[in-house]
Amino acid sequence: MTLLVAKDLSVNFQTNDGIVEAVQGVSFEIAAGECLGIVGESGSGKSQTFMAAMGLLPKNGHAKGSVTLNGQEILNLPVSQLNGIRGSSMSMIFQDPLTALTPHLRIGDQMKESLGAHRGIGGSEAHRVCLDWLSKVQMPEAERRLSQYPHELSGGMRQRVMIAMAMLNNPKLLIADEPTTALDVTVQAEILDLIADLQKNEGTAVALITHDMGVVARMCDRIEVMRHGGYVESGTAEEIFYNPKHPYTQKLLNAMPRLDVVHEDRGKRNIGESLLNVSDVKVHFPFTISKGIIPRTVPLKAVDGVSFDIAEGETLGIVGESGCGKSTLARAVLQLIPPTDGGVTWLGHDLVSMNRNKLKNYRKDLQIVFQDPLASLDPRMTISASIAEPLKTFRPELTKSERREQVAAMMERVGLDQNMINRYPHELSGGQNQRVGIARAMINKPKLIVCDEAVSALDVSIQAQIVELLKELQDEFGMSMIFISHDLSVVRDVSDRIMVLYLGRVVEMADRDSIYKDPRHPYTKSLISAVPIPDPKIERNRTRLKIPGELPSPLNPKAALRFLPSRLGSKDAGYVPRLDEVAPGHLVAEHDPLEVILSQDPLAV
Amino acid sequence: MGMVKDPARVEAIAENIADAQAVKGRSLWQDAMGRFFHNKAAVGSVFVLAGILLFTLIGPFFAVWSNEEIDWARMANVADVGAPSIENGHFFGLDSLGRDLYSRVIQGTLTSMMVGVVGASVAVVIGTLYGAVSGFVGGWVDNVMMRTVDILIAIPYMFVIILLMVIFERSLFMLFVGIGLFSWLDMSRIVRGQTLSLKQKEFIEAARAAGVGWFVIVVRHIMPNLLGVVVVYATLLVPGMIMAESFISFLGLGVQEPNTSLGALISDGAGTIMYDQIWQLAIPLTFFLSIVISLFFIGDGLRDALDPKDR
Numbered sequence: 001m002t003l004l005v006a007k008d009l010s011v012n013f014q015t016n017d018g019i020v021e022a023v024q025g026v027s028f029e030i031a032a033g034e035c036l037g038i039v040g041e042s043g044s045g046k047s048q049t050f051m052a053a054m055g056l057l058p059k060n061g062h063a064k065g066s067v068t069l070n071g072q073e074i075l076n077l078p079v080s081q082l083n084g085i086r087g088s089s090m091s092m093i094f095q096d097p098l099t100a101l102t103p104h105l106r107i108g109d110q111m112k113e114s115l116g117a118h119r120g121i122g123g124s125e126a127h128r129v130c131l132d133w134l135s136k137v138q139m140p141e142a143e144r145r146l147s148q149y150p151h152e153l154s155g156g157m158r159q160r161v162m163i164a165m166a167m168l169n170n171p172k173l174l175i176a177d178e179p180t181t182a183l184d185v186t187v188q189a190e191i192l193d194l195i196a197d198l199q200k201n202e203g204t205a206v207a208l209i210t211h212d213m214g215v216v217a218r219m220c221d222r223i224e225v226m227r228h229g230g231y232v233e234s235g236t237a238e239e240i241f242y243n244p245k246h247p248y249t250q251k252l253l254n255a256m257p258r259l260d261v262v263h264e265d266r267g268k269r270n271i272g273e274s275l276l277n278v279s280d281v282k283v284h285f286p287f288t289i290s291k292g293i294i295p296r297t298v299p300l301k302a303v304d305g306v307s308f309d310i311a312e313g314e315t316l317g318i319v320g321e322s323g324c325g326k327s328t329l330a331r332a333v334l335q336l337i338p339p340t341d342g343g344v345t346w347l348g349h350d351l352v353s354m355n356r357n358k359l360k361n362y363r364k365d366l367q368i369v370f371q372d373p374l375a376s377l378d379p380r381m382t383i384s385a386s387i388a389e390p391l392k393t394f395r396p397e398l399t400k401s402e403r404r405e406q407v408a409a410m411m412e413r414v415g416l417d418q419n420m421i422n423r424y425p426h427e428l429s430g431g432q433n434q435r436v437g438i439a440r441a442m443i444n445k446p447k448l449i450v451c452d453e454a455v456s457a458l459d460v461s462i463q464a465q466i467v468e469l470l471k472e473l474q475d476e477f478g479m480s481m482i483f484i485s486h487d488l489s490v491v492r493d494v495s496d497r498i499m500v501l502y503l504g505r506v507v508e509m510a511d512r513d514s515i516y517k518d519p520r521h522p523y524t525k526s527l528i529s530a531v532p533i534p535d536p537k538i539e540r541n542r543t544r545l546k547i548p549g550e551l552p553s554p555l556n557p558k559a560a561l562r563f564l565p566s567r568l569g570s571k572d573a574g575y576v577p578r579l580d581e582v583a584p585g586h587l588v589a590e591h592d593p594l595e596v597i598l599s600q601d602p603l604a605v
Numbered sequence: 606m607g608m609v610k611d612p613a614r615v616e617a618i619a620e621n622i623a624d625a626q627a628v629k630g631r632s633l634w635q636d637a638m639g640r641f642f643h644n645k646a647a648v649g650s651v652f653v654l655a656g657i658l659l660f661t662l663i664g665p666f667f668a669v670w671s672n673e674e675i676d677w678a679r680m681a682n683v684a685d686v687g688a689p690s691i692e693n694g695h696f697f698g699l700d701s702l703g704r705d706l707y708s709r710v711i712q713g714t715l716t717s718m719m720v721g722v723v724g725a726s727v728a729v730v731i732g733t734l735y736g737a738v739s740g741f742v743g744g745w746v747d748n749v750m751m752r753t754v755d756i757l758i759a760i761p762y763m764f765v766i767i768l769l770m771v772i773f774e775r776s777l778f779m780l781f782v783g784i785g786l787f788s789w790l791d792m793s794r795i796v797r798g799q800t801l802s803l804k805q806k807e808f809i810e811a812a813r814a815a816g817v818g819w820f821v822i823v824v825r826h827i828m829p830n831l832l833g834v835v836v837v838y839a840t841l842l843v844p845g846m847i848m849a850e851s852f853i854s855f856l857g858l859g860v861q862e863p864n865t866s867l868g869a870l871i872s873d874g875a876g877t878i879m880y881d882q883i884w885q886l887a888i889p890l891t892f893f894l895s896i897v898i899s900l901f902f903i904g905d906g907l908r909d910a911l912d913p914k915d916r
Contacts, residue, residue, distance in 0.1 A: 334814055363816035376807040380633050380829040380913060389825075390815040422636075424913040440815070 003172055003205050004030040004053070004090070009065035009075070011045065011052045022048045024229040025065065030173065035199055035206040037220030037237075039213065039252070041459040045229040046209050050175050054092055055082040069173070088118040090173040091166035095181050097158035101150040108146030111165050118169045133164040137194055140550070154550055155322075156187035160194070167198060174198070177209045184321040184486065184551070189530035189544055192219060211460060213256045214489075214532030217241060217539045225249050237536045255464035256534045257489040259516065271496070272312035275447060275480055276333070279307045281342035283325070283332045283504075287555060301554055302328040304504035305342070305576065310448070315474065315481040317495030317512065319488055319527070321551060325504040326484045330450045333482070334366050335359060364394045367441035371453035373433035377425040383436045384421035387411065390444050406443065414439045414469060431462035435469070442473060450482045455490060467494055488531045492516060497585070500524050503554050506579065507563070510586040520588040522547065522563055522597045549601030558602065563591040565602035633829060633913065640910040647906025650899035657895060661715045669694030670705035672712045673863035679703055689884055698884040700870075701877045706888060709865050714892050716777070716860055717847045717867040720784065721896075724846035725839045727785035732792025733835055737823050739793070740800030751797065754790050762787040763853075770858045780859050784846060795838060799831050833908045840904030844897045867893045 011023040023045040030036045040046040052063035055077060067075040074085055086092075094100040102110060111130040115121045121129060127146070134142035137160040150158055159179060166174055176195060180188035196219060199206050208219055216223055216237070223240045225233045225248065233246040244250045284299035303325040310316050318326045331337040333344055335351050344351045346362055354362070367390075370376035377386050387407045391398060398406070408418050414435040425433050434454065441449055451470065455463040467490060474481060485491050491498060492512050499509040500523065508521040519525045526545040533539045552559035560576070561568050567575045577590040591597070642648055670676065676695070679686045680703025687699035689706075697706035739750035766783035773779050803809065804827070812822050851868015853859035860866045867889050874886030 336810060336814055360816045360818075363814065366814075368811070368814045370807050370811060372807060376811045378808045378812075378826050378830070380832075380911070381826075382633070382636075389812065389817065393816045393821075426913070437811075440811070 001032050002029045003032045003070065004207075005066075005068045006049070006053065007066045007068075009049060009052060009063065009067060011048045011057065011061055011063050013058075014060040014062070022061075022229055023052070026224075026226075026229075026231050028224055028231070028234070030205050030207055032172065032205055033199065033203045034221045035196075035208060035219050037216040037223040038207065038209045038226055039211065039216055039223060040226035041211055041252075041461065044226045046226045047177050049226075050092070050177065050207060050209065054086060054090070054175070055079065056092075083117070087114050087166075087171070088169040089171055090175065091169070091171045092175040092177060093159070093162045093166050093179050095178040097155060097162050097182070098150060100162055101158060103150055106147050106149060107153075107161055111146075111161075111168060114165060114168050129168065130164075133168055134161070136167075136198075137161075137164045138190075139164070154187075155183050156190065156550065159183060159187075159191050163191075163194065163198070167202070167204070170202065171204060173205045173207065175207045175209070178211070179208075180215065181210070181212070185488070185530040186321065186526055186547070186551075188215075189532075190546065192532075193544070195219065212532065213241075213253060213460070213534035214539065217534045217536045218532050225252070241534065241536050251461060253534065255461040257464070257467075257487075257493045258533060258535075259489040259492055259528065259531045260533050260535075260538065271314050274309050275312050275347060277309040277343075277345040278333060279343045279345070280305050281307070281329065281332055281344065282340045283328050283337060284340045298555060299340075301504050301560075303332060303339075304560070306501070306504070306506055307342075308499060308506070308509065310480050310482065312447070313474070313478045313480060314497065315483055315495045317491035317498040318482060318484045318501060319486065319491050319498060320501035321486060321527075323503070323551065323554065324501040325554075326501050327452050328504075329501070330368070330452050330482060330484055334363075334368055334450060336368075360393075364390075364444050365447040366450075367444070367446040367448070368450040368452060369434070369437050369441050369454040372457055373430055373437050374425055376437055377433060379425055382422050382424060383416075383428070383433075384411070386425075386436060387439045387443055390440060394444055407439075410439045410443050413473075414442070415465075429462075430458050431466065434458060434462075434466055438466070438469065438473070442477070445477055446479055448480045448482070450484070452484050453486070454483075456485060456487060463490070470494065488527060500527065502562075503552070503559055505560065505577070505589065506587065507589045507591075508587065509579075510583075514583070514586055518583075518586075520582055520586075521591055522594050525594070545598070547597060548599075562602065563589070563597055565596065565600070566592050568602055633911070636913060637907075637910040641906050644906040644909065646902045647910075650902035650906070653895055654899045654903070657714065657892065657899075658718070661711050661718070664711045665708070667696075668705070668708045668711070670708055672704065672708035672865070674705065675703045676705065677703065687882065689888075697888045698882075700873060700885055701880075701882065704863075706870075706885065709870060710867075710889055710892060713865040713867045713870045713889065714896075716864065717850065717893070718896065719777075720780070720850040720866070721843035721846045723781050724784045724788045724849075725842045728788040728792045728842055729835060729839050730789075731785075732789035733796050733828065733831065735789065736793035736796025737800050737827050737831065740797040741804055741819065741823050741827060743801075743804075747797075751794075754793055757787070758790050763856075766853060767856075767858060775858065775861070777860065780850065780853065783853075784849060788842065788846065792835070792838060792842070795834060796831055799834055800827055803827055803830055829911070832911045836907045836911065837904050840900045843900050844893075847893070847896075867896075 007027050008025045009023060009027070010021065010025045013020045013022055026049060028036070038046045038049070051057050053067045053074065057063060063075055065075065066073060069085065069089060074082070108127065108130055112122065112126045115126045115129060130146060131142055134145060139145055139157060139160050145153065153161065179195070180191050183191060192215065195206060198204055208216070210216060220237050222236055223234065224231045225240065225246065227248050233240065233244065233249045240249060241253070244253060281303055282301070282305055283303040284301050286297045287300040288295050288297050306329055308316065318329065320326050328337060332339040339352055349362070351359065351362060377383065384407050387410060388403050391403050391406060411418055416432065416435050416439065425436070455466050458466060470481070471494060483491060483494050495512050497509065497511050498515045500507050500521070502523050508515065508519065508524045515524065516528060519528055526547045529542065529545040552562060558568060564577050579587045579589055582588050676699060679699060687695070689696060689698040695705050695707060697710055700706050700709060735750065739747045765786065769779055769783050809822060809826060812826055847868055850859055851866055851872060854866055854869045855872060860869065870889035871886065871893060874889055877885050
């Protein structure tokens, strides 16, 4: 039975630059209880299709065509009638669960609002229904959450609340717009499992909008591939993944880095002498707790004793979930944040004790590429001025024309058209801006580049191009790289060695293939098992390793011993898990057996 | 002929290639100039302001009466015979004491423009630098610098100006010093707030990672991004300065008779409006408003021109 039918749906926006046709006549159907995936890159119009169906277009947007829900036309209905459908027959969850919840309302009150509007339920009955749904979405301590505010919950818990709210009135269709993009991989795996369970148990149809082929492979029965406002290919998951017809689909699938594929070696590269040595680096931020009469300050241990070294020409991947201290570690290495303790030695020179002027000489060789390409460029500088800035600092003897030549050569090298020298960052796309960021970092031919989530904000196909560019540059200039990312697939693609961080400490470090084939630490195992693989058959038959409980706060004194609960006595509170070398170059932090870890959450109150 | 038959097309292609090669590096300032001259209101305002300035410079050569001469013949009956007239040489009429308003307006406009421009320039230069350094350096430096500003703001500026005028010789120069002492305080606070938010941006961290020194970061990255706010606030400051000067003059501490300023002329004019001497208010007010409105338009134009996102 078909639930939702869209025929020749188009959406256009009236803007100052004329009419933008975001969606150009798409038709699709969703049957009851199925999961339809809509895949596309940013700007392809995939969200706008469903915003139009929900009547949520902004004022300058106009929808044409037809959308019927159970045979009833719902496109361009007046708000009064739409309100009867929105939230009860079809509901939507969004990418960012924090901005989608009203900050000043308690969770319980927000949920009851929707119940009162659609079903006229209030009081203790409403309380019971809300509690019921919060337990159905596997919210820990559901009763207590009802009286909490959104900011008190973690990202994963907020998304659970959003799903519970969307499901309160047993809708026939749940529209999930990038529901897990803002979440960590392990949390993403849990949320996807939850949506799949709801689909199975409640018979709810799901429209899953995403850019991630791995997520689609895991969840969807049928797939529509969207590009430039139109569908380029549609079919079952198997058809799309194993027999893609359209070149764009093929390109998307090829661009997606895969965790389970052994990457061919990039030929011979010279991995030389040790360049950088980091020993027991700690970064603690003072954190004021204002509970009680006298506020007290406790150290927030963002990085708590990390050691590694990097050889010339080598790439070290650093992975970990948000809040594990990977960006802080990178900044501490570059001395952008002074480390609280520990040593950073660059070619035998201690960087930590150096004063600012002396340090400046070494900055030339230590460069960084940031996550957000637009934010990391001065909006009032042309891109050529931005690229030229490190030259001005380190090679002031160059004349204007020499500098211009070098900038032009570097722009050419990173694939930027030379006619773009006078452009400003906002006039370029995200991928082009990231090329500018790379050109700026590379202009002085540094010996080490830190890529801090450098490809995380980009679309899959652009991401693949930037990764390719970084590899080429490394082959050409032989610099070392520290590649930080939350995306394990990309890290496996670029790195020689990989370090896994958990709450500021190394839990495992090994070369890239060992860590994926032979992970030893429970946390590494759970991380790897959570990464979706863009292959429906493999993806649907994998078993996931779920560590009970949430990622603890770094302020929790017990958090450091999350994987060593046997040491959690009062005497051993400050115990630091040992790093054991289980195989040459394969370090694993001391931990209790996997069964013990999986059976309990030692941090639960 | 070969592949391309149409000679006009060949020419066009050649031109395109030439254009492509001729892309030269431009700076923010060159771009801003281009954008500013596309803004009709702003360019018109520049002409108005230039016209007023030109008038104050060459106007005196056409004056029949000086700004301190009293026309004894007409002073007894200003309401009837003091209206603007070409024949008797009082182009703008007479003031209530029988002096020539044409000469007085010219002299007053010049004084007021000087006060406004000097006051606003001091505010822009000192205020921006002070606020940017305080916000960017942060920590105890920020604390000391901003508490100093708090203390200075807490002192009634009129009191200090009176002291200055009493201790030193009363002069236009001392008036500038007095206004300059206080005009930058608010500006520095605004700029510090903006700097605090700018400092968190990733491109500042990028510059630090590139080894750029802190003062160069302030000048090269922070200041240009502050310009929009600074320019708009500066154009709002100019009329404020003109008004402050007229108040000081009113207390007898600023510009002294026979010299005058637009503020003083307007306040005189407003006093005689009920005696049918409307020109005594209308003419200085027209000059004052023209200056202020032109400055607003120029400020708006500059802000838009300095923001590359606005196209």
